[in-house]
Amino acid sequence: MHTSRLPSTALAVLATAVLLTMSGCSSGSGGSGAPEGAPSSASSDRAAGRNDAQPLKPLPAAVPGNLKRYYEQKLSWRDCGEDGFQCATMKAPLDYEHPDPDEDVELSVARKKASGKGKPIGSLLVNPGGPGGSAVDYVQQAAAVGYPPPVRRGYDLVGVDPRGVARSEPVRCLTDKQMDTFTQTDQTPDDKGETGKLVSAYKKFAAGCEKRSGELLGHLSTIDAARDMDVLRALLGDKKLNYVGASYGTYLGAFYAGLYPQRSGRLVLDGAMDPSLSMLRLNRDQTGGFETAFNEFAKDCVGRSDCPLGTKSTKDAGRKLSAFFKKTDARPVRTGEERRLTESLATTGVIRAMYDESTWPQLRAALKTAMDGDGADLLALADEYYERDPEGHYGNIMYANAAVNCLDLPPAFSSPAEVKKMLPSFEKTSPVFGRGFAWAALNCGYWSEKSTGRPHNIDAKGADPILVLGTTRDPATPYAWAQGLAGQLDSARLLTYEGDGHTAYLRGGACINDTVDRYLLKGEAPKKNKKCS
Secondary structure (H helix, E strand, C coil), X not given: CXXXXXXXXXXXXXXXXXXXXXXXXXXCCEECCCCCCCCCCCHHHHHHCCCCXXXXXXCCCCCCHHHHHHHCCCCCCEECCCCCEEEEEEEECCXXXXXXXXXXXXXXXXXXXXXXXXXXXXXXXXXCCCCCCCHHHHHHHHHHHXXXXXXXXXXXXXXXXXXXXXXXXXXXXXXXXXXXXHHHCCCCCCCHHHHHHHHHHHHHHHHHHHHHHXXXXXXXXXXXXXXXXXXXXXXXXXXXXXXXXXXXXXXXXXXXXXXXXXXXXXXXXXXXXXXXXXXXXXXXXHHHHHHHHHXXXXXXHCCCCCCXXXXXXXXXXXXXXXXXXXXXXXXXXXCCXXXXXXXXXXXXXXXXXXCCHHHHHHHHHHHHHHHCCCCHHHHHHHHHHHCECCCCCECCHHHHHHHXXXXXXXXCCCCHHHHHHHHHHHHHHCCCCHHHHHHHCCHHHHCCXXXXXCCEECCCCCCCCEEEEEEEECCCCCHHHHHHHHHHCCXXXXXXXXXXXXXXXXXXXXXXXXXXXXXHHHCCCCXXXXXXX
């Protein structure tokens, strides 16, 4: 989790629980569909935070005969939008293990041809994260405009909306009014009745996705999306995939490298995720990431005379924010429209502002007006996060996010009882956000499709050097994840940005940008791990 929503280059991980403020699980989670209170065979492992990561085995180098028709299809490009963009549609099997032409999915692709003279380096696929972020929107609105001119001159910039996302047979779950209700549901239940309402909301969300999306829900995993990217690589005429993935896009890129190491070219994985972690670990680690980011915001805020959280200390600021959340839980704040600012929406608004430090002034102002009785500005931040437009229409990102996450890994929790056992751990990790993050991780426990994925160690032996980026105070993808991924990948180089915010490329300064550009344009990765500040 960035497209037009966020000023940085990547979409939020939206992957873990509370980022969706209830609509997500973890960056690749799964749902067991177990009823409330049902015992979970993996509950002890989850409670201990242990992983059962297995090595990811590469796929055979030769294209199987029953998939050749997908690799040999022809893309029919047409002009679309402005500034020379071209669009096409490609077909992929709904089920790679049992391809059936009558069940193919259609994926939307967009590209901007290299602007330089002579033969381009090749295609550069981009993915902004999510899961659920539109790569087509991103390549048209951000990459083709904001990427450095030498990169735009050297590469055809390409975006493909992953299956289930935006223009590629999008997952649907709720009506706009139902989604409004869902986002306002109390996710820090104080009693049995509120817990029941939260569980009911999760069940209704899952049932809506099953009703409106059907069989597609079982074939939206990250592995499916990675295999789709390899088909597109072949159709674009590239022997190897060159790729920039941010946030969840690093998860997708790492799986591609693990499945196709010999076809992996220049891969930039920015705001990296660790595929070896369980959903519980991912959710709890991210909880800590947002606590770290909030403390940096608070440290900046309390040094200013107009700080709505006081001028004493970061701890005092945290207490004041928690008190504000509690107050909105009891009495939502007016916003000038029918919707009011509930605790869940207020939390989402604050979380949204943690992604980039340039948004901190906006958050200070929004908190001040909300504490004075007008929640419109903080609600606007929450709406931006949820991709809710002024007319009240929601984009597809929240639905796709849950659908991918709930397929990729077994769920963190399968019942309220399991959440309650782990609440102290989450609250210790983040006094401000921990309780909400823990309850949000329950969503995938009621998913209709059983998870097909599990944690994986990915070494991608045989791949060209892979550039992994981590930001030391990244809220959504904690720095330890970048260290974990770089430690797994056999050819990785870790590029560290010592700073705030989500992702590093195009927002971390000249040291970061020059290193990435040199790698993309010349294939020159740092000889060893490198730090920039």
